[in-house]
Amino acid sequence: MSTYEVDVRGEPPVAVMTLEGRIDRDAMTSLTLAYEAAVVADPPVILLDFGDVEYINSTGIALIVGVLGRARAEGRRVFASGLTDHYERIFTITKLSDFIQIYSDVDSAVDGAAAH
Amino acid sequence: MASSVEVDREGSAVAQPPTTTSSSGGGSVAAVPASADEASPDGRRGLTSRLRRRPSTPTVQPAPGVVTGPDLDIAPNDPILGYFHETPGVVDIRTLTLESPALDQMRDAGVVLVVPLVTSGELVGLLQLGPRLSERDYSKDDRQLLESLARYAAPALRLGQLVRQQESEARSRERFEQELKVAQLIQQQFLPKVLPDLPTWHISAFYRPARTVGGDFYDFISLPDGRVMVVTGDVTDKGVPAALVMSSTHALLRETGPRLKSPSAVLARVNDLLCEDIPAHMFVTCLAMVLDPPTGRVDFANAGHNLPYVRGVDGTVRELHATGMPLGLMPGMTYDQYDAVIAPGEQLLLYSDGLTEQHDGSGEMFGFGRTADVVARARTGDELTDLCVTELARFTGPDVEQEDDITLVALRRTEGAAHGASAPGVITAFSLPSEPGNEREALARVAEAVADFGLTEDQVDRLKTAVAEATMNAIEHGNANRSEVPVDVTVYDEDTQVAVTVTDHGGSLGEVGATHPDLELKLAGLQTPRGWGLFLIENMVDEVDQSMEDGRHTVRLVMYRDPDAPTTEEGSDVDV
Numbered sequence: 001m002s003t004y005e006v007d008v009r010g011e012p013p014v015a016v017m018t019l020e021g022r023i024d025r026d027a028m029t030s031l032t033l034a035y036e037a038a039v040v041a042d043p044p045v046i047l048l049d050f051g052d053v054e055y056i057n058s059t060g061i062a063l064i065v066g067v068l069g070r071a072r073a074e075g076r077r078v079f080a081s082g083l084t085d086h087y088e089r090i091f092t093i094t095k096l097s098d099f100i101q102i103y104s105d106v107d108s109a110v111d112g113a114a115a116h
Numbered sequence: 117m118a119s120s121v122e123v124d125r126e127g128s129a130v131a132q133p134p135t136t137t138s139s140s141g142g143g144s145v146a147a148v149p150a151s152a153d154e155a156s157p158d159g160r161r162g163l164t165s166r167l168r169r170r171p172s173t174p175t176v177q178p179a180p181g182v183v184t185g186p187d188l189d190i191a192p193n194d195p196i197l198g199y200f201h202e203t204p205g206v207v208d209i210r211t212l213t214l215e216s217p218a219l220d221q222m223r224d225a226g227v228v229l230v231v232p233l234v235t236s237g238e239l240v241g242l243l244q245l246g247p248r249l250s251e252r253d254y255s256k257d258d259r260q261l262l263e264s265l266a267r268y269a270a271p272a273l274r275l276g277q278l279v280r281q282q283e284s285e286a287r288s289r290e291r292f293e294q295e296l297k298v299a300q301l302i303q304q305q306f307l308p309k310v311l312p313d314l315p316t317w318h319i320s321a322f323y324r325p326a327r328t329v330g331g332d333f334y335d336f337i338s339l340p341d342g343r344v345m346v347v348t349g350d351v352t353d354k355g356v357p358a359a360l361v362m363s364s365t366h367a368l369l370r371e372t373g374p375r376l377k378s379p380s381a382v383l384a385r386v387n388d389l390l391c392e393d394i395p396a397h398m399f400v401t402c403l404a405m406v407l408d409p410p411t412g413r414v415d416f417a418n419a420g421h422n423l424p425y426v427r428g429v430d431g432t433v434r435e436l437h438a439t440g441m442p443l444g445l446m447p448g449m450t451y452d453q454y455d456a457v458i459a460p461g462e463q464l465l466l467y468s469d470g471l472t473e474q475h476d477g478s479g480e481m482f483g484f485g486r487t488a489d490v491v492a493r494a495r496t497g498d499e500l501t502d503l504c505v506t507e508l509a510r511f512t513g514p515d516v517e518q519e520d521d522i523t524l525v526a527l528r529r530t531e532g533a534a535h536g537a538s539a540p541g542v543i544t545a546f547s548l549p550s551e552p553g554n555e556r557e558a559l560a561r562v563a564e565a566v567a568d569f570g571l572t573e574d575q576v577d578r579l580k581t582a583v584a585e586a587t588m589n590a591i592e593h594g595n596a597n598r599s600e601v602p603v604d605v606t607v608y609d610e611d612t613q614v615a616v617t618v619t620d621h622g623g624s625l626g627e628v629g630a631t632h633p634d635l636e637l638k639l640a641g642l643q644t645p646r647g648w649g650l651f652l653i654e655n656m657v658d659e660v661d662q663s664m665e666d667g668r669h670t671v672r673l674v675m676y677r678d679p680d681a682p683t684t685e686e687g688s689d690v691d692v
Contacts, residue, residue, distance in 0.1 A: 025552065055556065057584055058648035065638050065645040072639060086577035093655045094648060095635045 006037040010110040014079070015043040020052035023060030031063050039074065045113045046071050049106050051082030061094055068099055077101070081109045188242075190218040200232035201239040206259045207232065229254060231262050235270035240277060243269065295356050299329040302359035306366045312336045312344055314409045316460070316545060320497030322504070322524040324470075331358030331400070332468045332521035333366055337373040339406065345373045345382070348421060348466040348525055349402035349443075357395065365390060365400050365443065379404035379417035380453035387419065387443045387451075394444040401442045403466060410542055412458040412529050417451040419443045422467055425491045429461040429547045430600035433492045436464075457666070459604050459619075461547040463500070463528040465491050470520035471504060476512045486511065497526035543569065543609050547602035548587070550595035550620075555587035558605050562616055565607045569614050570677045579616065579675050582656035585649045586618040586671045594620025594669050612677050613658070619670040 005018040015038035023031070038046055048064070050056075056064075071078045081103045083091060091097040103109035190197055196216040200207065207230045209222055222230065222244060231243035243266055248254050254262075303325065311319045321334060331351025336344055347369050351358040368386045376382045382404050390400065403424065405416035416424070420442035423435045440451040458464055467487065474482045490507050494500035504524055530545075544565040548554040559580040566576060587603055595601040604619040633651050637643040654660050659674035 022556075055584075057555070057581070057588065058652050059588075059646070061648045061652075062644075062646040065635065069639045069641070069645070084577075086574065086581070089578075090581070090652065093652070094633070099635065099639065 006034055008038075008041050008043055009106075010114055012045060012113055013041060013043040014045045014047050014110050014113045015039065015041065016047045016049055016106055016110075018049045018052065021054065023050075023053055023056040023063060025059045027060060028063055031067065035067055035070065039076070043076065045077045045079060047079040047081060047106065047109045047113075048100075049081045049109075050084075050087065051105065053082070053087075056087055056090065061090070061096070064096065064100075068096070072099070077113075079103060079109045079113065081106050188218055188221060194218045197239065200230065200242065201234065203232060204234070205231070205263050206254075229259075229262070231266045233266050233270035233273055235274045238274070240270055240274045296327070296329055299354075299356045299359040300325060302356070302363055303329060303331070303333070306333060306335075306363055308334070308336055312338070314344065314407075316530050316542065317407075317409055318497055318526075318528040318530060320501060320524075320526045322501040322522070324505075324518065324522045326354070326470065326518045326520050326522075328354045329359065330354050330468075330470060330521035331362045332470065332523040333362050334466070334523055334525050335366060335369060337370060339374055339377055341377070343377075343406050343408045345369075345377075345379070346405045346407060346466065346525065346527065347373075347402060348468065348523060349400055350421065350468045350470075350521070350523075351398065351400045353398050357398065361390075361394060361398055361400065361444075364393065365402070369402075369404070373404075377406065378453060379406055379415055380451040383417050383419050383440065383443065383451040384449060387441075387449050388447050390444040391447040399442040399444040401469075403438070405466070407458075407527065412460070412462075413455060414458060414464070415453055415455045417453045419449075419451060422469055422472065425465045425467075425488060426456070426458060427463045427465070427491050427494070428600070429459065429602040430549060431492050432600060433488045435488075457668070458527070458529050459547055459602060460529050460545040460606070461602065463491075463495070463497070463526060465500060466523075466525040466527075467504075468521060468523040470518070470522035471508065471524065474508060474512060474519055474522075475516070477516055482508060482511050494526075497528055500524065500526045541608045541610060543607040543614075545604070545606040547604045548591075549599040550591040550597055550601050550603055551599045552591065552597065554591060554603070555584040558587040558603070558618070559584040562605065562607055566614050569609055571614060571675060575675050578656040579614070579673065582653045582660075582673050583616055583618065585653045585656075586616075586673060589649050589671070590618050590620035590669075594622050596622065610674075614675050614677065616673045617670050618673070619668050621668055 006015060007018075008015050017034045017038050019027075019031070019034070021027075035046070046067070048067070068078050078099065079101045080091065080096075082105060083102060088097070088102060091100065091102060101109075101112065103112055194216050195214055196218050199212075199214060199216075208228065209219060209230055210228050212219060226246045227244045228247050229245040231245075232239055233241035233243060243262065245254075245262070248258070307323055308321070311321055319336075323332065323334070325332070331353065332349070333351075334346070334348040336346055338344055349362070349365060351361045351365065353361075365386065368389050369382065372382045372385045372389075376385060383402065386402075394400075399420075401420040401422075403416065403418045403421035405414050405424070407414050414436075416436065416438055417440060418438035419440045423437060426434050426436060428434065436454065436456050438452065438454045441449045472482055472484055472487050476482075486507065487504075490503045491500065494503050501524055504522075508522075544561065546561060548557055562583045563576055563580050566579065571579065583605070587605065590603040591597060595603060601621050604617075606617045606619075608615040608617070633647045634643055638645050653671070653673065657673045658676045659672075661672050663670050663672070
């Protein structure tokens with residue numbers, strides 16, 4: 001993952017981090033920068049959108065755990081969207097899904113945030 | 117050199133029956149080998165320079181009183197040779213005082229006068245005369261006549277000798293060339309006409325005989341269990357004798373190989389059989405190697421032959437070590453057997469000493485270092501052959517003759533097997549350098565390989581993740597990110613399941629299931645965020661096991677073909 005995009009949508013504001021490519025060791029810097037950009041507006045919800053992600057490995061999982069830990073420490077909730085069945089399964093196995101609300105796409109995640 | 121001739125070799129001056137009968141006396145002509153250079157080409161005997169003059173017609177019989185010149189064999193150190201050489205003119209041997217066996221011999225035969233035939237400073241023959249047939253002794257005129265006869269006869273005799281010598285040399289050259297042709301025929305008869313076609317292996321062979329034809333050979337012998345015995349050997353000596361011993365060795369290896377199977381047993385048996393018949397001064401060096409094509413395992417034993425080289429995927433070169441006595445020297449020898457694994461992408465070279473021991477113009481040998489360099493640079497057998505030939509030619513320069521046969525046999529285990537067609541069960545096999553990120557290549561190639569093997573899309577995704585994790589683990593931990601150390605990946609079609617093995621060179625057995633990462637602990641900062649690899653692997657595939665062999669650590673991943681088959685516990689708990 002070398003590029004990222006962050007925009008804030010909805011109410012309560014959801015900082016949508018659009019991730020793409022691979023979430024592995026190479027994604028560390030980008031993911032950190034994306035997170036920094038996402039929290040500028042102090043959103044209560046961070047949405048990790050995996051719609052354009054093709055590959056996540058164990059290092060990527062560790063990075064996501066890092067983001068989750070930091071967000072929780074800051075009192076933010078973390079949502080995820082656009083996961084393939086395979087990676088949703090991995091979120092389940094790793095219990096990331098216990099802490100990350102999973103939605104099929106960005107819109108339903110933004111709606112979900114509003115509903116809570 | 118003319119004076120030293122008689123010292124080094126048999127002085128083979130031969131006297132003949134009288135060639136002339138005349139009123140002046142009986143005489144005979146003896147030819148003396150003129151110089152060392154004119155001895156026969158093999159340098160051992162002076163016989164070729166003998167000149168025998170036969171009676172012009174068989175009806176001419178010696179007249180009564182004619183002296184028959186002795187069949188002289190003048191020893192090289194006989195002082196009379198020097199005397200004749202230095203003494204112009206007629207020598208009356210009756211008054212000669214010299215410690216000379218040849219002189220005694222001539223006297224005993226009744227010779228009284230000897231006229232040395234000297235031309236261009238070389239003693240080429242002797243004119244021997246018995247007593248004059250009339251009652252008077254040889255007159256001054258007679259002697260003058262003899263001297264002038266000798267002056268004319270000497271160059272003529274020399275010319276005759278040279279012609280004979282040239283004819284004889286030409287004949288022996290012809291014989292020699294003929295023998296070489298025979299040797300070449302015998303030898304080539306026994307070299308494989310076609311190379312074996314082994315799945316996942318590329319085999320190439322190169323053989324270039326020296327002009328004199330050494331005794332190199334190589335062979336591929338199929339064993340009943342599907343393995344192949346590869347042998348390379350070299351008979352000492354050259355020409356027909358070497359070719360004949362080579363053919364016997366070849367036959368013995370062919371006979372014992374499939375029966376005994378083990379390289380050490382085969383060498384021991386062939387040694388015993390060969391010892392019975394081999395000429396005393398000859399022996400055979402031989403390396404026997406049994407290759408199991410699907411696994412790359414080689415078992416080998418060595419009877420004094422050059423050690424094989426293996427080129428690793430990264431271009432490093434290692435030697436397969438094995439020692440033992442050459443064949444045919446002593447019966448009852450035993451040979452240690454060794455084994456090794458040729459990984460996918462690696463190339464093995466068996467070669468004869470014709471390569472390593474070729475000298476250049478200054479006498480320097482090509483040697484093992486240059487050979488290993490060539491091996492390191494060549495990725496394929498053809499490249500290897502080409503490089504060996506060009507590098508050797510560059511080393512020796514254009515005017516140096518090849519000293520011995522050169523044999524090269526290269527076996528390369530391919531990285532990717534042809535789909536389905538190759539070794540039983542192996543769908544594909546490849547090696548990757550240990551560089552971060554190469555796990556993606558592994559997963560892509562495995563995904564491609566298993567595309568038609570009945571796994572669901574979800575299973576393929578899970579297998580990809582597991583392969584990627586296992587490969588990452590092998591790169592980072594097993595091989596410590598040393599890019600020159602390969603990770604070997606093999607995909608198997610095992611009937612009801614697909615299996616993938618990922619092998620590194622130094623990992624240890626991880627504890628499967630031992631450290632379950634706990635997300636809550638991680639989030640609480642009580643556990644590192646990392647450590648998901650093995651956990652993921654276990655949860656992605658139906659079976660995981662690990663093994664260690666010869667310092668190689670292998671993780672084996674199994675995915676059942678039937679998607680309804682039970683998965684591992686964690687996996688089956690998940691309702692996707």
